[in-house]
Amino acid sequence: MSSELKLENFNWSNKKILIAEDEDSNFRFLEMVLMRTSVKIFWAHDGIEAIKLAKLHNPDLILMDIKMPNMDGLEATREIKKFLPDVHIIAQTAFATENDEKLSFEAGCSDYLSKPIRAKKIIEVVSKYFE
Amino acid sequence: MIKSIQKKLKVFLIISFITVISISTFAQVSEMSFKKISLKDGLSHNNVYAILQDNLGFMWFGTQDGLNRYDGYKFIIYRHDSKNKNSLSTGNFGKLYQDSNGIFWFGTYGGGLNRYDPKTNTFKHYIHKIEDPQSISSNQTLFLFRDNDNDFWIGTANGGINKFNEKDETFTRYLPDPDNPNSLSHIRAKCMCQTSDGILWIGTEDGLNRFDKKTGDFKHYKHNPQNDNSIGSNTVQYLVVDNDDIIWIATREGGLNRFDPKKEKFTRYLHNHNDQTTISDNKVETIFIDSYNQFWVGTYEGGLNLFDPQTGKFKHFMHDAKNPESISSNRIEYIYEDKSKVLWIATRGGGINKLDLKPAKFKNLVHDPDNPNSLPQSSIMAVTSDGNDNIWIGTDGGGLVKYNLKSQQFFKFKNDPKNKNTITKNRIFSIFVDKDGVIWAGTYGGGLNRIELINGEYKINRYYSDPKIKNSIPSDQINSIIEDNEGNIWLGTANGLSKIIKTENPDRYYFKNYFQQLSDTGNIVDNYLGHLFLDSKNRLWIAAYYSGLFEFDRKNEKFISYSPRKNQPKEFVTDIHALTVFEDSENKLWIGTESNGIVQFNPETNKFTPHPRNEVFQGSMIVGMLEDDMKNVWISTSRGLTKYTIWNQTINNYTFSHQLESGGFNRNSAHKGFDGTLYFGSNAALSYFNPLEVTNNPYKPKVVITDFKILNTSEWNNGPINPKMNEKNAEIVLTHNDYFITIEFAALDYTTSSENEYLYLLEGFNKEWIDATETRSATFTNLDPGVYTFKVKACNNDKIWNDEPTELKIRIVPPVWKRPWFYISEIIIFLILLWLFIRMRTKSLTRDKRILEHKVDERTKEINSQKEELAAQAESLEVINKQLEEHQDHLEELVKIRTADLEIAKDKAEEADRLKSAFLANMSHEIRTPMNAIIGFSNLLSDPEMTVDQKDEMINLIVKNSNTLLTLIDDIIDIAKIEAEQLRIIEKDCNVQYIFQNLVDYFNENKQVHLDVKFIIKDHYLINKLVIKSDPFRLHQILINLLNNAIKFTETGFIEVGYDLERRKIDNCILFYVKDSGIGIKPEQQKGIFTRFTRIEDNRKKIYRGAGLGLSITKNLIHLLGGKIWVESEIDKGSAFYFTIPYKPIDSSKDEPLIRYNTPSKHNWRDKTILVAEDEESNYKFLDMVIKKTDAEVLWAKTGLEAVQFCQQNLKINLVLMDIKMPEMDGIEAIKEIRKSRKDLAIVVQTAFSMPEDRILCIEAGADDFIAKPIGTDKLLGIINKFLSS
Structure with a gap:
């Protein structure tokens, strides 16, 4: 964790984040970064679960992996936007071409993070939508 | 006569017996001004017998010589044309009638009845035929009358009356019959009328006839000299029925007669020389009741009479050669009123007289030199x-x-x-x-x-x-x-x-x-005071010619200047010459000026403003202003009179045509009388009027297009009415040759035709309306092909506009060579010519052919003989030909095969290209995914907030992801080497047993921990020694790749690895297999899976990581080793990978030392005792086999309880391998129990439970280490050694 970004400054205990990520280690990483802000985290392993959890918990923000089993992140984003049109969805994917970014925005994502992601960047982007 | 009129300038008022008094005031006829239309205006003859206004508004005059159509400006005359059958039968006219269908009926004098249909411009003549009793009874018609039952009656000069049966176009005659007293009284029937009871009345040369259509009886009323209540004369000239069903009868010599049909009583109105109020002549020709209910009586020699039935008095209008406004002739033939309330009087010898019946707007007092009782001077x-x-x-x-x-x-x-x-x-x-x-x-x-x-x-x-x-x-x-x-x-x-x-x-x-002093004006001393005015607040205002408006302050006896020059905007007042001052009902002062129109002054604010409609007054001197009781301000100017309505700012101008004697008015000669009458003096008269009576002509004139000229040649006057005039959406089609067209039009309001104004617009050509008041025509030249709409509208003499313009569509078609059909016909003609040409050619060719055929026949005979000779030669040629054909077929075949090959190659190249792109994207993803964890966690490691446990977890995750990455890189390097053919196979002794034992370790380390997948590797593969000549590193790699693949795609069930030596007999190969119960591979994919970059992607249930290189490398390696690989698979059931490598055995005795973990030199635990607690026998056997090789003693406890008992009884036991899941007492419990007595005893847990929490449970219970099943031999021995050697 870089020194200038003090996680203590963030208290998102009243916020909910849904992380859609099929790769355990990547989820753990996001979780470790975010849990210090006291934010509530929900983990969806694929797109279908992401939709289910979004419906159930009405999260404030969604970190969405694109390449996931059963239903990919783009499709899940489109579905979630139908019933939560105002929720901000941030794509985070190991695909890193311009086209992937474009597809994400077309699907309704508000932002795009390309892996590898640094902790600082996560906080930066998330705080943009929380503050 | 005229003198008597002048004596009474105030006109004789008719109090009508029907209309109320207020209307009768409209009927005031001031000094009658007859407008004349005669031969010199273009009328065809001055003897006029009939007048009609048609549905379009044209006036028609039937004269002794010719029928006239009049539009207010021009006459078009129609006569009999012997060369044209479609013309009038004669030009001598009796009567005119137009029926509700628009059909004209012309009753001629000598030519029978003419029917004219304006829609088709066709005439039809109905002429008396002696032999046909159903023809009209006479050709000299005297009247046309349509009764209330729509029966059409024609009166004749010598054939009685006819009823026209329109259906069969026959006439029914009614003639006097000497034997029938109830027949018509005389053969000369002059007039007809009908009373409301349906009775028809016929005036004849011999008395009045009452005709009841129902009975067919005629009843006669005749003059009786002894009876004053009989008809005044037997010669009846005209009949009119008034609103009270009273019949008014014009008689020759018997004056005007009033006849009450109910009382059957006649009242005579006769001329009396001594009484100017009696009828002017006893020979009465015609009677007319106008729309103001005024009775007009036309006489034979006494001119026109206006009759008041109430008083029985007559007023005379007779011709006066000295008075140009008097009636033109004293012999009146017919009277008619048009739609705009203009009375038309037909005379014999004097043409037509016109009288506007609408109330006069203005009255004038003038100087009449002949009349001492008139003004002495008109100025x-x-x-x-x-x-x-x-x-x-x-x-x-x-x-x-x-x-x-x-x-x-x-x-x-x-x-x-x-x-x-x-x-x-x-x-x-x-x-x-x-x-x-x-x-x-x-x-x-x-x-x-x-x-x-x-x-x-x-x-x-x-x-x-x-x-x-x-x-x-x-x-x-x-x-x-x-x-x-x-x-x-x-x-x-x-x-x-x-x-x-x-x-x-x-x-x-x-x-x-x-x-005035200079100090009063500050500018100019101006003592020429034109007009004094006392306003409603008793302020004295002065209009001064040179210096504008002044007030005279009577208290202080001082002049106050309000000259706009001093304190007002210059734009509208430079030099204001004030002529008159006036105050309106809103207490605004109006200053009439010489050249600035009207300037308004507000005494409250001292502000001058130009009159809101000042543009109207430009160029006029404003000499007088008066406000009437309707808040209209009447402004007299040097040019005329203007009415300004304050509330809506409308302007009405009045000039000569409105009976104003003079256009220009004089200063200080405007006055409002006590009764509201306004007086304005001019140089020609004193004009006065009641403002209430000045109303506008309400008749909105209809504009008719009277002619259409092409190149100045009239196109529309080939008949009385051009059918287009009656068409609603009339259209004219012109060619490009008609480059000069003129449209003439007229507004058919005859009040003062010269005052009608016109505007026209050609849509598609003009953008704005164009004034055509002067020309009453519009000319267009060189219009481009296209569709235009010509619109024209007009106003009447009071400038009341008819906003519904009359329209005429003009279509100008393009010249022939620009029209589509021309193109088409051109093409058709060309085609016909072409066809003709071909036909002719064919014909000549056929002829030629016939000649040739003949020649050929002759030649053929010659040739036939030669042919036989040639036949022999031909046979040899055929053989050669066949050979050539075969050769050609072969070539074609070859080309086909090549083409197919090329197509396959091309498809492959394309597929390869696609795969390469996909590979790049996928590779990026595969590298980034582990990198994400590595980089992310590496950064987090430096965070002091992280706990030790978290850090351990992170390190583990980093290691795991690093290994993934390393494998990937290895694969990439391998594939690169294979590509570069740099991969070398190093053959040496290869111990398959060792490799298999290694697979167990590998599986344990790489299995997906959360899944329940059994790893099956039969014991004998681990126990039996098998050494072959091959590359052990690559064989290991091959098996690991296949195992990895199986691990990746198997979620439940098993993975089995093994080999089969039976295959040696077939091709001297050893067969290896890796089977799983995973997702399987679709048959169509099975071929491709060994190709680079191919990955199982379609299964949506799970994303499988990997670069798609493993199987490709594997296949290549197997090839390098000299073997083959194939797959058998079924979707959702599992896959089995088989591969062979050549079987090159090595002497087994020689091989022994190569089995590293089996050598006693490595571990020698000869005096050690190891207890295996294991309920599964196969598991025990494996452990026993492995451990026994170290010469250690192995004890077997089948349950936890047994294990505890062993430990308590046998103190020689050095180490316990403890299973967790066991009957009677599980491993955890057993460890706890053992630890009670044997604290130093090494206990290693070996279990299929491999979750971290299991490990923790075991350690907490007192275990020293933990090995997850299946257990790799190397690892097992290493761990055991750790405890035994210490």
């Missing part, structure tokens, strides 16, 4: 009225005139130099009647006169200007006189303001004079 300079119905008129040279409205008598005051009791001068410039009834008359150059009526006589006092006498008037030119609220008389003179100081004796009145 009016001043006018006012007193309370006694007198109008006081000042003339310019004719003196002062008093005109009594009631008596209509003029009383004249003139200067008589010998008589001092006369006015000082005959040029009267100002008149005022003060509150005592004294008349003050100011003159031009003659000072002031005071006129007072004393004992029935007028006493006149004179006041002159005398520079020597201080208290005399300042000038002999008195422009304006007023009286203020204190009774002071003020004079506006050509040189200053003057107040009359009254004394007891008017002879001694003197004057107090006021003159």
Whole structure:
């Protein structure tokens, strides 16, 4: 964790984040970064679960992996936007071409993070939508 | 006659017996002004017998010679044309009639009945035929009459009456029958009418006939000299029924007769020489009741009579050669009223007379040299009225005139130099009647006169200007006189303001004079005071010619200048010459100027503004302004009279055509009478009117397109009516040759046709309406092909516009060579020509062919003989030909095969290209995914907040992801090497047993921990020794790759690895297999899976990581080793990978030392005892086999309880391998129990439970280490050694 970004400054205990990520280690990483802000985290392993959890918990923000089993992140984003049109969805994917970014925005994502992601960047982007 | 009219300028009022009085006031006929239309105007003949206005609005006149169509400007004349069957049968006209279908019926005198249909422009003639009793009875028609039952009757000069049966076009004749007293009374039937009871009345040469259609009986009414109540004469000329069902009868010699059919009583109105109010002539020709219910009676020699049935009095209008406005002839033939309430009077010899029946707007008093009871002079300079119905008129040279409205008598005051009791001068410039009834008359150059009526006589006092006498008037030119609220008389003179100081004796009145000083105006001294005006607040206003508006402050006796020059915007007032001042009902002052129109002044704010409609007054001098009781301000100007309506700012202009005698009015000669009558004096008359009666002509004129000319040639006058005139959406089609077209039109309101105005617009050509008042036509030249709409609209004499324009569509078609059909026909003609040409060629060719055939026949015979010779040669040629054909077939075959090969190659290349792209994207993803964890966690590691446990987890995750990455990189390097053919196979002794044992370790380390997948590797593969000649590193890699693949795609069930030596017998190969119960591979994918970059992607249930290189590398390696690989698979059941490598055995005894973990040199635990707690026998056997090789003693406990007992009883036991899941007592419990007695004993847990929490549970229970099943031998021995050697 870089020194200038003090996680203590963030208290998102009243916020909910849904992380859609099929790769355990990547989820753990996001979780470790975010849990210090006291934010509530929900983990969806694929797109279908992401939709289910979004419906159930009405999260404030969604970190969405694109390449996931059963239903990919783009499709899940489109579905979630139908019933939560105002929720901000941030794509985070190991695909890193311009086209992937474009597809994400077309699907309704508000932002795009390309892996590898640094902790600082996560906080930066998330705080943009929380503050 | 005329004199009598002039005597009574006030007109004779008809009080109609039907309409109410208020309407009768409209019916006032002022001095009748007949407008004449005659031969010299273009009429075909001055003997006119019939008049009709048609549905379009045209006037039709039937004359003795020709039928005339009139549009207010022009006549079009139709006569019989012997060359044209479609024309009138004669030009001599009796009567005209148009029915509701628009059909014209022309009753001619000599040509029978003519029917004319304007829609088709066709005539039909109905002529008397002696042999046909159903033809019309006579060709000389006298009347046409359609009764209420729609029966059409034709009266004739010598054939009685005819009923026309329109269906079969026959006539039913009604003739006098000497044997039938109930037949028509005379053969000459002149007129007809119908009473409301349906009875028809026929006027004949011999009495009146009553005809009942039901009975068919005629009843006769004849003159009886003994009976005054009989008809006045047997010669009946005309019949009219009035609204009360009274029949009015025009008789020859018997005067006008009134006949009441119910009482059967006739009343005669006869001429009396001594009574001017009787009918002018006993020979009555025609009667007409107009829309104001006025009775007009036309006579044979006595002109026109206006008859009042109420009083029985007649008023005469006769021809007067001296009076151009009198009727043109005294012989009246017919009277007719058009839609715009204009009366048309047909005369014999005098053409047509026109009289506007609409109420006159203005009345005029003029000078009539022949009439002493008229104005002495027509130039009016001043006018006012007193309370006694007198109008006081000042003339310019004719003196002062008093005109009594009631008596209509003029009383004249003139200067008589010998008589001092006369006015000082005959040029009267100002008149005022003060509150005592004294008349003050100011003159031009003659000072002031005071006129007072004393004992029935007028006493006149004179006041002159005398520079020597201080208290005399300042000038002999008195422009304006007023009286203020204190009774002071003020004079506006050509040189200053003057107040009359009254004394007891008017002879001694003197004057107090006021003159403007320079200080008053600050600019110019202007004592020429044109007009004085006292406003509603008793402020005295002065219009000064040079310096504009002034107020005279009577208290301080000072002039105050309000000249707009001083304090107002210059744009509308540069040099304001004020002529007159006026205050409207909203207390605004209006200043009439010489050249600035009207300037309005608000005394409250001292602001000047131009009149809101000032543009109307440009170029006019404003000389007088009066407001009527309807809040209209009437403005007299040098050009005419304008009505301005304050509330809506509308303007109406009135000039000569509105019966105003003069267009230009004079200064200070505007006056409003006590009854609201307005008076305006001009140089020609005193005009006066009741503003309420000045109404506009409400008839909106319809515009008719009267002619259409192409190149100045009339196209529309080949018949009385062009059918296009009646068409609603008339269209004219022109060619490009018609480059010069003229459209003529006329508004059919005849009140004053010359005052009608016109605007036209050609849509598609003009953008704005164009004025055509002068020309009444529009000319267009060189219009481009296209569709245009010509629109024209007009207003009547009162400028009431008909906003519904008349339209005519004009279509100009492009020239022939620009039209589509021309192109098409061109092509068709070309095709026909082409066809003809071909046909002709074919014909000639056929001919040629026939000749040739003949020649050929001859030649053939010759050739036949030669042919036989050649036949022999041909056979040998055929053989060669066959060979060639075969060769060709072969070549074709080859090409086909090559093409197919190329296509396959091409497809492959394309597929490869696609795969490469996908590989790049996928590779990026595969690298980034582990990198994400590595980089992310590496950063987090430095975070001091992280706990030790978290850090451990992170390190583990980093290691795991690093390994993934490393594998990937290895794969990439391998594939690169294979590509570069740099991968070398190093063959040496290869111990398969060892490799298999290694697979177990690998599986344990790489299995997906959360899944329940059994790893099956039969014991004998681990136990039996197998050494072959091969590359052990690559074989290991191959198996690991396949195992990895199986691990990746198997979620439940098993993975089995093994080999089969039986295959040696077939091809001297050893067969290896890796089977799983995973997702399987679709048959169509099975071929491709060994290709680079191919990955199982379609299964949506899970994303499988990997670069798609493993199987490709594997296949290549197997090839390098000299073997083959294939797959058998079923979707959702599992896959089995088989591969072979050559079986090159090595002497087993020689191989022994190579089995590293089996050598006693490595571990020698000869005196050690190891207890295996394991309920599964196979598991125990494996452990036993592995451990026994170290010479250690192995004990077997099948349950936890047994294990505890063993430990308690046998103190030699050095180490316990403890299973967790066991009957009786599980491993955890057993460890706890053992630890109670044997704290130092090494206990290693070996279990299939491999979750971290299991490990923790075991360690907490007291275990020293933990090995997860399946257990790799190397690892097992290593761990055991750790405890035994310490």
